[in-house]
Structure formats: C-alpha cells, structure tokens
Amino acid sequence: MSTQDRLIESTQALLWERGYVGTSPKAVQQRSGVGQGSMYHHFTGKPDLAAAALRRSAEQLRGVAEADLAAPGTAYDRIAAYLLRDRDVLRGCPIGRMAQDPEVAADPLLRTPVQETFDWLRGRIAGLVAEGRTAGEFDPGVDPADTAAVVVAVVQGGYVLARAADSAEPFEQAVRGALGLLAAHRRA
Amino acid sequence: MSTQDRLIESTQALLWERGYVGTSPKAVQQRSGVGQGSMYHHFTGKPDLAAAALRRSAEQLRGVAEADLAAPGTAYDRIAAYLLRDRDVLRGCPIGRMAQDPEVAADPLLRTPVQETFDWLRGRIAGLVAEGRTAGEFDPGVDPADTAAVVVAVVQGGYVLARAADSAEPFEQAVRGALGLLAAHRRA
DNA sequence: GTCTATATTCGGATAGAC
DNA sequence: GTCTATCCGAATATAGAC
Numbered sequence: 106m107s108t109q110d111r112l113i114e115s116t117q118a119l120l121w122e123r124g125y126v127g128t129s130p131k132a133v134q135q136r137s138g139v140g141q142g143s144m145y146h147h148f149t150g151k152p153d154l155a156a157a158a159l160r161r162s163a164e165q166l167r168g169v170a171e172a173d174l175a176a177p178g179t180a181y182d183r184i185a186a187y188l189l190r191d192r193d194v195l196r197g198c199p200i201g202r203m204a205q206d207p208e209v210a211a212d213p214l215l216r217t218p219v220q221e222t223f224d225w226l227r228g229r230i231a232g233l234v235a236e237g238r239t240a241g242e243f244d245p246g247v248d249p250a251d252t253a254a255v256v257v258a259v260v261q262g263g264y265v266l267a268r269a270a271d272s273a274e275p276f277e278q279a280v281r282g283a284l285g286l287l288a289a290h291r292r293a
Numbered sequence: 294m295s296t297q298d299r300l301i302e303s304t305q306a307l308l309w310e311r312g313y314v315g316t317s318p319k320a321v322q323q324r325s326g327v328g329q330g331s332m333y334h335h336f337t338g339k340p341d342l343a344a345a346a347l348r349r350s351a352e353q354l355r356g357v358a359e360a361d362l363a364a365p366g367t368a369y370d371r372i373a374a375y376l377l378r379d380r381d382v383l384r385g386c387p388i389g390r391m392a393q394d395p396e397v398a399a400d401p402l403l404r405t406p407v408q409e410t411f412d413w414l415r416g417r418i419a420g421l422v423a424e425g426r427t428a429g430e431f432d433p434g435v436d437p438a439d440t441a442a443v444v445v446a447v448v449q450g451g452y453v454l455a456r457a458a459d460s461a462e463p464f465e466q467a468v469r470g471a472l473g474l475l476a477a478h479r480r481a
Numbered sequence: 482g483t484c485t486a487t488a489t490t491c492g493g494a495t496a497g498a499c
Numbered sequence: 500g501t502c503t504a505t506c507c508g509a510a511t512a513t514a515g516a517c
Contacts, residue, residue, distance in 0.1 A: 108501095140500095140502060141502080205456060210456060220457050227454075251467070251473060252473075253470075262450030262451070263450070268392040268398060278438055279439070282436065289478060317509075318510075329485085339511070
C-alpha cells in the first residue's frame, strides 16, 4: 500500500474514533508509521488530510449502502436490509459523526463529502419508496422524502442513543420500531 | 448570579457549541468573565466543570421535554407536541452531542447525565405509548419501547442530518415522516 | 476568593539536510 | 521523498501573593 494510502486509512480510523478536533497529525503519523516530513510532503496539513480521508469514507459508505439498497426484493425488503445490516453500533457512523464538529461544518472541503453522502442516501431511499408506492406495495399516503429521512435519521439517532447507553439495544429498538411502523403501510 | 453559576452557564454553552474536546478552561474563563484562580478555586478542573454543566443541561432538557409530554391531550398529541417543538435545529442537542465524544464516554461522571437523560426520555415516551395502547388509542401491535426509541432517534438523527445539510429541512422531513407513520396506527 | 506568574505538554506546522 | 531539528502558541494546570 502506498504511503498516501496508509496516511488516509489511519486518518479515517482516527477521525472515526476521535473526531476532527481530537485527531492530531502526530497521531496519524504514529498510527500509519509514516514520518513527519513524509506526511507534509504528501498533504498540505491536517485539513487536507482529513478531506481526503472523508472523501474515501463517503465513497465506502455509499458502496456498502448501495449493496443493500440495490439487492433483489421489494422496496420494503431492501430498506429492511439496509436497516438490519450488521453494524458495529457502538463505534457510530464515520460520516455522521463529523457533522457535529464545528470545524468540519465551517470548512467546505470537509463538509461537502458529509453533505453529499446524506443527500445521496436520502435520495436513494426516497426513490425506493416512490417505486414501491407506484408498484402498489406501499399506500399512497407514504411520502417518499419524509420516509427516507426517517430511515436515515433512525440509524443516525440510533447510534447516538447506543453510545449514550453504552449498549446496542436502543439502536436495535429504534430499527425494529421503524420497520414495524413502516410494515403496516404495505398493501396486501 | 454567582460565580459558580456563571462558570456553569458558560461551560454549558461552550460544550454545546464546541464539544468537550473543543472546550478549553481558558475559553470558559473568557466567556464567563471569571479569572483563572477563581475558576480553579470553585472547580477542580475541566472534567469537574463539564460534569456540573452536563448535569444542569440534563435537568433543563428533562424539564422542557416534560412540559410537552405531560400536556393535556392524547398520547399521540403529546408525542407530536414533543416532536414538533420549536427547536434551533442547526445547533443540535446539547446532550446528544456529547454522546459521541470518547472522553465523555470514558468518564462516568460525564457519561452518566447523558445516559440518564436518554433512559428517562425513552422510558417516559414508552409509558405514553403504553398508556395510549391500553386506552385503545393505538393498535396493539405498537411496541412501546421500540416506538419510543424511534421517536427519540428521529430527533437525534434529525439533528445530524440537518447539520450535514446545513438546513433544518431533513429534520422536519424526518419528524413529519415519523408522525405520519405513527398516525396510521391510531384506531378510530 | 481572586490575582498573576510559572510550568509542562501537545498541536500543528516550517526549514533544511540527506 | 524522507528525516531530524526547531518554532510558536494553546491547553491545562500549579504556586504563591494579596
């Protein structure tokens, strides 16, 4: 693996664990085994490194989500597959976590990958819901955009509740609850 | 207002804006107008100060939530009131925000107020749902604990989506979506 | 109780040799 | 491309006078 790649991977892991403010260039060097001079040769500084790491995390998250959302089955099944995917719940979401950081929010290079990821995800799920509605799978009262926002919010909020409780249980309850509510809107 | 109170209020505001890692004792002193020596006279250090601030934020959040949840009306109405309360969505939740911070998670003095707040909130809402179900307002298939987790997760996740989008819209969509899904489980 | 001075470590880099 | 040396300010306190 290239030096850049090792730097990016280490930065991804540290951002996930410790957030942007909590991630120091020195920690990245230690984790990656790359020296200081080398790091500053490949990246202009912390924001540059973090932006590269976030773009890669965003891309990976899209890939993983798409695998569930594009699977065969009904719209409901695919949303269920997305919600029920095996997750390391207590680690939280590598992208969602960044949204709260004021330095990330303030820097367009950092915020853009976060924003685009959730825009894409909500749009993708809204499309599925709309498709299901057209096919007569869901009742006409189910709003695609609102429902997609619920699905994504339940996952992100589930992570928050799980971390607060130091337990995956509230995450799983929220997912079950959301699927239960949605299931009742299917027809036949 | 007492010196302690000014320190606590300033710390609450800074924790909300900048998180635990991003909040320095010096910033607290500047915002509160309290000198260094004075601050260290009243609190042993940053964790002590943050714990006091979090306990107060937790108490305030419970008070505000209870006002909606204890209002007159059906269980659905009270949950709707909670979800639809006017919020400064882009600022996020002063308690939920702390859950992601590893230093908060690691220190029981800091994590406990966060944990207790969400335990209480989920329990309170689950009680309302159970009550509504007993009264015949909701159908028997609605699980109280799961539904409560959805409600709280939608709010917390809504904050994440709103920050990512730099817009309150996804928060509002998620709330509308959740209420729409829940409304269909009412009887008569 | 509050103030100012001092101490130590870390964060986030730049400089210049190899 | 990578290494080591160096720099400056911020974070988080402690010490001791008033």
